[in-house]
Amino acid sequence: MIPADGFTHGFPERTGGVSTGPRSSLNLGARWGDDKANVAANRRMLAEHAGYDPSKLIATRHVHGTNVWRFGEPLADDAEFDGLVCNEVGPVLGAFAADCIPILFAEPTARVVGAAHAGWRGTVGGVATNVIERMRELGARPERVRVALGPSIGACCFEVGPEVVAEFTAAFGAVPGMVVDGPNKQHIDLRVVTRSLLEKVGVQPEHIDDRPPCTRCEGDRFFSYRRDGREGGVHMAFIGLV
Numbered sequence: 001m002i003p004a005d006g007f008t009h010g011f012p013e014r015t016g017g018v019s020t021g022p023r024s025s026l027n028l029g030a031r032w033g034d035d036k037a038n039v040a041a042n043r044r045m046l047a048e049h050a051g052y053d054p055s056k057l058i059a060t061r062h063v064h065g066t067n068v069w070r071f072g073e074p075l076a077d078d079a080e081f082d083g084l085v086c087n088e089v090g091p092v093l094g095a096f097a098a099d100c101i102p103i104l105f106a107e108p109t110a111r112v113v114g115a116a117h118a119g120w121r122g123t124v125g126g127v128a129t130n131v132i133e134r135m136r137e138l139g140a141r142p143e144r145v146r147v148a149l150g151p152s153i154g155a156c157c158f159e160v161g162p163e164v165v166a167e168f169t170a171a172f173g174a175v176p177g178m179v180v181d182g183p184n185k186q187h188i189d190l191r192v193v194t195r196s197l198l199e200k201v202g203v204q205p206e207h208i209d210d211r212p213p214c215t216r217c218e219g220d221r222f223f224s225y226r227r228d229g230r231e232g233g234v235h236m237a238f239i240g241l242v
């Protein structure tokens with residue numbers, strides 16, 4: 001079914017696929033040792049459900065970096081990008097995550113979409129705002145961009161060491177709500193930081209959907225690297241123009 005808003009997108013939960021054990025069942029990541037046939041079957045099922053051609057999926061290896069690929073640039077099979085942008089109908093962009101934030105972007109007037117994977121390193125490096133910058137190259141305007149943060153580790157569970165807190169403080173200063181006290185160590189709220197960065201580059205506050213569920217808290221719905229390690233599965237958010 002073609003969505004009325006001109007985009008197909010989603011943040012699939014972990015159910016409905018064919019992978020087994022701790023990766024049951026809609027594991028969409030191929031790097032952590034799942035049966036490749038299962039991952040391929042899961043990706044096909046998702047594409048069929050969402051209404052896109054599975055051969056049109058563009059999903060690169062993520063490296064907790066900040067580089068963003070723009071549609072039309074060469075793309076090797078082993079390309080490493082944590083962000084992708086596109087302004088053509090057909091390709092569907094994928095962003096993998098299991099606790100890191102999968103972020104989807106859409107600019108309805110210029111018809112540009114983006115996807116990003118943002119863990120704490122990517123967040124500090126500014127991968128989300130790099131996506132906005134590359135969308136601008138394709139005619140997008142930040143004030144028209146809609147952004148959705150997908151299921152990811154919440155401040156409830158993202159306990160970090162003082163060295164990580166120091167990196168955030170050095171990069172951003174005192175963002176209200178960024179660092180919160182936990183029972184043992186301090187916690188970081190990656191969503192607060194992401195919102196702050198996006199607003200600084202001109203994304204409207206009301207265009208940012210930043211309260212997704214916590215992947216580590218909700219094990220029956222989500223994979224979580226902190227909870228399950230590499231034995232677990234990986235989600236893939238997706239977005240494309242239709």
Ligand SMILES: [Zn+2]
Nearest residue numbers: 156157214217
């Ligand atoms: Zn949690």
